[in-house]
Amino acid sequence: MTNILLVDDDINIVKLLTIHLAEQGYKVFQAKDGMEALEILKKEACDLAVVDVMMPFMDGYSLTKEIRKQYDIPVILLTAKSQIEDKEQGFQAGTDDYLVKPFEPKELIYRIKALLRRYDHQEDESVLRIGNTKINKKSYEVQIGNRTLLLPLKEFELLSYLISNPKHVFSREHLIEQIWGLDYQGDERTVDVHIKRLRERFSKLTDDFQIKTVRGVGYLLEVRRR
Structure with a gap:
């Protein structure tokens, strides 16, 4: 099962998106801010993160940078802003895609599927996954959550x-x-x-x-x- 990390402090958006993602067969992990999201990533092997920009404690840009430092998963940023400067800041932080609110849940799902296909193609058959365990046959590493074993x-x-x-x-x-x-x-x-x-x-x-x-x-x- 594909694990999606959904990070947003708007509980209504989280509930709505969780319903739509679950209908597509995804398992959703919910976080209300960046700090909580990082704690989840330590324990669960997530395949993609959907991150809101405006959040307390740690905003979406900072969280995306932290994800980029520690994990090799795609990130989609959600924001109410559409200015080119905001998009530039998002891509500089390392996001793979950018979606401006309000949006249709179907559009988010299309983007999620596209990114997962791209990442799966990159990993090809060199990466084996079982639950939270990932085995990279190219680097000879075994990763469980955020712990890497040689x-x-x-x-x-x-x-x-x-x-x-x-x-x-x-x-x-x-x-x-x-x-x-x-x-x-x-x-x-x-x-x-x-x-x-x-x-x-x-x-x-x-x-x-x-x-x-x-x-x-x-x-x-x-x-x-x-």
Whole structure:
């Protein structure tokens, strides 16, 4: 499910947009100001942010700059202003798109879909996502919320392989061939050691997935539905 962060101090707008976004199948996280939005981003992996410009504590421009520093997600700014100087300030802050109030919810949805397609195309197949967990096969990074992990190479390759094939049961021999190669001369217990390390690393960090032992066969990765 695609997660949308909606940041606006106008509760009526938040309610209206949440209804329309939910109808499109999006999960919406609501924040009434920039500070609350940043707290949500620390805990939830959002795919796009819709940010109002005029808010207390931290305005939309400042929030957009903070999002740009820490997260690689598209941002749409909402504003009642239409002056070219305001648009310029928004794009300088790092927004991907700009929508002037009042607007039709359908227009926002069209823009959201367009930005998500653009970002999905950029990430292509090099990024795997399960819940709040993102695995980047180009940078060899695992991101959970705002925390980034760099795993030893074989642990990363093993986790990536399992996440790419959820609910598939793999024997130790098969995993050795896929991760270590046909020429590997070591013991199959190497797989057990690496699985144990992955479980120890991620059991306290996320409940997005679980690596299960299938007795007498091998292992499978189970995605936990929310």
